[in-house]
Amino acid sequence: MSETLVAIILGLVEGITEYLPVSSTGHLILFGDLLEFEGEKAKTFDVVIQLGAILSVLWLYWPRFMALLEGLGGVTKDPTSILKPGLQGAAGIFKLGLVTGPALVIGALFGGRIKEHLFNSTSVAIALAVGAVLILLVERFARFKGESGPETLTWKKSILIGCVQCLALWPGMSRSASAIIGGMMVGLSRKAAAEFSFLAAVPILAAAAFHDLFKAAAVFTTEDLKLVAIGFVVSFFTALVTVKWFIGMVSRWSLRPFAYYRLIVAALVLTLL
16 A cells, blocks of 8 residues: 555544544554554654644634633733633633643653553553443533533633543543543533533644654655645545534534444454454
8 A cells, every 4th residue: 555545544534533532543543553554653643644633623713712812911900810711811721721731741741651552452442442431421420501611611620621631641542532521521511512622632732743743854754744744634624524523413412422433443453453
């Protein structure tokens, strides 16, 4: 199989799975094993093409990100405003920092060991199963009133979501699933939790992608960078379609189908190993 086709396939996998609660990293590892695209170069490729998926969310939710910049000057007059509920201005940026901070710290401290010990098909399969159970549990016990949205988000709830999102460092758990589970645990509706997971994804994914992009200068050749560009473009357009579909889906249905899908994939992987 040509490397160009591999890049296209992995770009599709990244774009489809990045914002669904099924683990993009886990699927990229599984497909990488299947396509025999492995090693340090593959790991870096997988992270860098996430930039395409990140850009898709910036494109779709540009007004939300602009709202974060509104009212930043007001915090100098009232520093306590960052503690108020909501997701605009300095308060919104502060809450996103609380959500992404724990995973960034743990990732920086243990990222090397995580890649060394958990980036394999067996680990991914187990994480897929564990994440499925957590999704079923939160669907069973989570309580929210109507369309509980970002306006109800407090700094305490943000910290809790951030702690739950640390589970995403285990490949196969899914950053999206972890953020959505955390959001539903603190009372957000499925749709609000999903959209918040998109916003929360940008800082942590961008940090990881740019970190690996910097390292890629020493790992990739000029030809490799062309493959990265292909994966980037494919993941961008695929993620655009997937995000729109996912929001429509969670507005009407539960997350249980994704849990069942995770269990099926986990069983297949463990059976075929």
